Amino acid sequence: MEPALGTRGSLAERVREVARDWDQVNGPETFPADRLRVLAEIGALSSFVMLNDCSAIAELLTTLRLIGGADLSLGRVFEGHVNAAQLIHAYGSDEQRAELEHDLARGRCYGVWNTGPTPPMRICASSDGFLLSGAKNFATGAGHIDKALITATRDDGGKQLVVVDVAADRSRVDNTAWQVRGMRGTMSGTFDFDGMLVPESALIGAPDLYEREPRFSAGAWRFTAVQLGAVEALLRHWRDHLVASGKGSDAIQRARIAAAFVATRSAALWVTQAARLAETEAPQAIAHVLMTRGVVEEAGLLVMEGASRAVGTASFFASSRIDRITRDLGLYLRQPVPDQARDRAAAAWLEADCWGENEWW
Structure with a gap:
């Protein structure tokens, strides 16, 4: 393809x-x-x-x-x-x-919808195929994407991947609760699957494949790359403001943006390595990607704060790229369990018995 x-x-x-x-x-x-x-x-x-x-x-x-x-x-x-x-x-x-x-x-x-309210989604065999019950929320692109790869619990307790044509019935979408400061364009609303029938050909693979490692955890490198792009763009807009306004001659401004340059470049190195390790399924991939999430988050927080300090009130106007990137990035950085991710990475490195290999750290 x-x-x-x-x-x-x-x-x-x-x-x-x-x-x-x-x-x-x-x-x-x-x-x-x-x-x-x-x-x-x-x-x-x-x-x-x-x-x-x-x-x-x-x-x-x-x-x-x-x-x-x-x-x-x-x-x-x-x-x-x-x-x-x-x-x-x-x-x-x-x-x-x-x-x-x-x-x-x-x-x-396409999209991937895993998160759902309680009780979790279920899939049951029926005379006409397979019957879905339940809903998915935080469903990125609900009402706009064509097909969603969802997870649903089988009668035997396994978690089944199912691909569903979600464009066939837009009436099942509810985006009214997606009232957020940033990332509004994702339209991450709720999709009600109750009573939807899917054929056997919609079932993807065996049960419990979705969370198979290292793909599940190491695949997070992709969203760190998206976040990194926003951090880099925000840094460019900050730099352009200092040059255009003449504030780049201020030593305090230079010191602040110097720290941001270092943090952003460091995050880029981490993400680049994370991509390579994850896609080659290296043994240290999961630990590296989990730590990369925190590295990108710290760079993002530093650049967001620095840009708003340097530009001032103008950075808060709705028409400002700095405002838009900051609002969107502020939400996107709130990926699930960031503290747990860093803790898992630290534990993996403490337990590793191959510290002679530089790629482990």
């Missing part, structure tokens, strides 16, 4: 061109349908189903950073799409992979 237009090597440049324009103005705080359509047209949605070599990994990393720097809501949608496509390709049958390829060629967008 190669890009629809051009070679994979040209894809990042195509994304760079459109992302440069998107980063100049704030897009509407609704689902970024037009921007997603552009990504489909340049072949981004049909790429990265398989990462066969280091160049493909680097290409995905660059693409995630560029999109994240231009529009974090779009970055979240795109990252979820890549995750869904890779999961279906990894665990699906030949027929399911063929359907995925057909959908991607048509520019259809």
Whole structure:
């Protein structure tokens, strides 16, 4: 599944061109349908189903950073799409992979919806197929994406991956509760699956594959790449303000942004290594990715605070790119259990018996 237009090597440049324009103005705080359509047209949605070599990994990393720097809501949608496509390709049958390829060629967008209210979603065999009951919330792109890869509990207690055409019935969507300061464009609302029937061909793989390691934990490198792109964009806008305003001659301003340069570049090195370790399934991948989450978070918090101090009141106007990136990034950095992630990484490094290998730390 190669890009629809051009070679994979040209894809990042195509994304760079459109992302440069998107980063100049704030897009509407609704689902970024037009921007997603552009990504489909340049072949981004049909790429990265398989990462066969280091160049493909680097290409995905660059693409995630560029999109994240231009529009974090779009970055979240795109990252979820890549995750869904890779999961279906990894665990699906030949027929399911063929359907995925057909959908991607048509520019259809996928997502992964795992989070749900209590009680959890269930799937039960019936005479007409498989019956779903329950709902998913924090469902990125609800009402806008085409298909969702969801998790549902089977009668035997296993967690089953199911791919569902969620565009078939938009009446099941409720986005009214998605009233947030940032990341509004993700439209991460609720989808009610009660009474929905799916065929056996919708079941992806055996039970309990979704949380299989190292893919489950190490795959978090993708969203750290999206977040990193936003941190880098925010740093650029901060730098541009200092140059344009002449404040760069102030030693205090230089000291503040110097610390931000170091933190951001360090985060980039961590994310780059995380991508390589995760996609090659290195033994230290999970620990490294978990720690990378915290490294990117710290860089983001530092740059957000520094930019607002340097620019002042102007950075809080709704039309400001600094305001938009800060609001979106502030929410996106609140990924689940950040303290637990760092604790797990630290424990893994303490228990490792191969400290002679530099890649462990």
